[in-house]
Amino acid sequence: MPKYQPIIAAVSLALFAVVACAGEPTWTDPAKAAAENVDFNVQGEYAGDKPADTAYQVIAMGDGKFTVVECEGGLPGAPGSAFTSKTTVHADVDAAKVKQLVGDAHRVQRTSPTLGAKAPAGAIVLFDGSKDSLSNWDKASLDGDALCEGTTTKKPFGSFTLHLEFRLPYKPTRQPSNQDRGNSGLYIHNRYETQIIDTFGLHYNAPDKDAWRSLFKQQMGYDSKSDRTQWCASLYHFKNPDLNVAYPPLAWQTYDIEFTAAKFDANGNKTANARITVVHNGIKVQDNVELPKGTGAGGKRPEIPAGPLLLQGHGNPVRYQNIWIIPK
Known part of the structure; x- marks a missing residue:
């Protein structure tokens, strides 16, 4: 089952301040995205203290706007999650509203359990x-x-x-x-x-x-x-x-x-x-x-x-x- 760990960061309104980006930029490196696009540091997954707590998937929409997807039962596929694809969606919200919606949930970065799997004999x-x-x-x-x-x-x-x-x-x-x-x-x-x-x-x-x-x-x-x-x-x-x-x-x-x-x-x-x-x-x-x-x-x-x-x-x-x- 997928593993995840909290992203340790001060979740404050200052963190969620968003600067609009011009054009249609594309990033392939997460470090550059984090440094150059404030929205990148808001988008992602937010989980509660218990696996089956309501979790949130925050989608960056550009120009400081987001879609927040409430996942009833936890993050999809997470250990202990009871998620069954039932969601409530909050579209076209700003970073301050994201902070309000996710509440005490903490931002997490999940890692696939097979990431880095070594090739076995015969592969x-x-x-x-x-x-x-x-x-x-x-x-x-x-x-x-x-x-x-x-x-x-x-x-x-x-x-x-x-x-x-x-x-x-x-x-x-x-x-x-x-x-x-x-x-x-x-x-x-x-x-x-x-x-x-x-x-x-x-x-x-x-x-x-x-x-x-x-x-x-x-x-x-x-x-x-x-x-x-x-x-x-x-x-x-x-x-x-x-x-x-x-x-x-x-x-x-x-x-x-x-x-x-x-x-x-x-x-x-x-x-x-x-x-x-x-x-x-x-x-x-x-x-x-x-x-x-x-x-x-x-x-x-x-x-x-x-x-x-x-x-x-x-x-x-x-x-x-x-x-x-x-x-x-």
Whole structure:
């Protein structure tokens, strides 16, 4: 289960004072974001003393404005939390109102229990922060010791266990649900996409799609800019995750994936569909889901028994680290 620790800071009105930012800035480094954008030091997660106390996810909206999401039962996926996606949303509030709403809750920074997981015996290390490991990828580049998006493994894989860590940029002026708010994706065989995007604080609090869209607009004050099957940890345009356990932007997050490739007979006829399990930040959010074909645009391509892994480039600076795979 995810771990978290309080962020030790004096929570005062002075801390929450906000200076508006011009333009549409993007940060990829949390230290720079904290130094250059006061809103970054307000956004994030706030928890009570007990795991099942009401918790808060504060989303930066740009120019000193925030959306505060009250999470009944605690933070999503936190140890001891009773959260079931039931939320109350306070949209378009300033920093002073954030302070009032969160009350005595303290700001926390959660860490995935699998962050930094070491590759076991038999694993292939695809990226470990070194320049040498770039040789596993086509058109790969580094940002410090992190791998940039927009690259593909040179080697194909069939079925596998995969560990991958990613960090989404901080883009506060892009509305939550906008597909330009830190968009990438893990494309398996260039057919099946597990979405990677900043949808921190957005939840699946209505089972029916039409009811969900109506509730989203009621709570957020605008129409969702995307379908919920385009949100983080979704199987793109096919199935949303069972729970949104995304962390705030610029926090390292993890995917631990079990993938079983589609099977074919000697004549090339498919005999079994592909299946996937996705564990996001230590929480299983896709459980052995059957994939009758590729997802999104990948559904237009014929399925194959083995193929590369693509870290999709979508014009957003998403960063990766500690990627390893165990072929089956």
